[in-house]
Structure formats: C-alpha cells, structure tokens
Amino acid sequence: IQLTQSPSSLSASVGDRVTITCRASQGISSYLAWYQQKPGKAPKLLIYAASTLQSGVPSRFSGSGSGTDFTLTISSLQPEDFATYYCQQLRTFGQGTKVEIK
C-alpha cells in the first residue's frame, strides 16, 4: 500500500484549527495511526486505530476516517505542536506533513 499525506507542509498560527489528510492507495485496513516528530527526536504516537488517543496526548488532537481516507485534526494549534506529522498503516508510513509557524 501507499499512503499519501496532504498537504506536504502548511503554515498556521497558534490557535488555528489544522487538518491533515492521509489517503491509502488500497482499502486494506480501516485503521490508521498518527505520529508527531520534532527535529532530532523519535516519532511520538498520537493516535492509533484511526481515532483512539494515546494515553497522555492532549485532547486537542483527534483522528477520524475509515476505508482509504483518514484525517488528523488539531483543534487549536499550540506552540509545541509545530512539528512533522506522519500517518502509518500496517508497516507503511506516509511521507509526512510539516506544520510550520505562520
């Protein structure tokens, strides 16, 4: 399978609502995971099974979708959220979406 994230990058301001999309080339699984990676750090699991928030992750992060289309939403962007986000299904990762400060 291939996972395509859009956009590849975006600029946003603190407090903005941000949405990142991940599209799978095949509907093999109805589930997806999302990760946040900051420079020089390992990826951090945010969401698994498409919409289950990992323990300790702020509730402003949410995930939705099924089939081939999935979404990660940050309801109110915080300064610590500027990072690159990856989706993952089975053992394939998306190419990443970099969220930058506007």
Added chain:
Amino acid sequence: QVQLQESGPGLVKPSQTLSLTCTVSGGSISSGGYYWSWIRQHPGKGLEWIGYIYYSGSTYYNPSLKSRVTISVDTSKNQFSLKLSSVTAADTAVYYCAREGAAMGFGELLYNWFDPWGQGTLVTVSS
C-alpha cells in the same frame, strides 16, 4: 514504563555489515504480545520499516530489504539486534528500534502501532 535504547557503530564502511542492538528496559521481550521492530529514516526524509522479530524468534522483513536484513533476539539480555549486509551510502540513516503493538481479528492483523521508540542512532556509511 518500557524504554528502548539503540547502540552500535555510527560509521560503517561500504560493503560491510551494519550491526545495531536495541536494549529494552522496564518490560520483558519474553512476555510476548508485542513485535519488536527496526525502522529507519534517511536524512530529511520519511520513515521506512525494516522488519520485526517476535520473542519466539519469528521474523518478518520489508521485501525491499529482505535479502540483506537479519533481526535476532536475545531474551536473556532483553535485547534484539539488526544486521544489514552489503551497505552502501543509501543506507545512511537514523535507525530506530520500536515496540509494535497489534490488534488481531480472525487470525489477521487489523491494525498496529509503534510505541515506544528508541531515541535513534545515526549510522553513516562512508569509507
């Protein structure tokens, strides 16, 4: 909580074998229920899954790397290891070890996730 730590040489010569070890603390590989994976990230690029091992020793590798990859486990030391043979500059990357959780249904993988991850170790292939 479970923590993972990669170790191994940061510089490998072309055509040689890259060898890394991941030490697991705060939990036992032998307790089962999880797969233990290696994932790499080329500089400035995305994430590529390399392969996993289960505590029993069963393995599964990325088909694109399968001919060069060996993953092994030492449950007595609570470690698992990666060997990648015949390396080239294209194998220069940050290598992560990670624990993979999985949900099964009717004997098939429904979904999985990687958590936690090691901090990562940069391996440079250069003469």
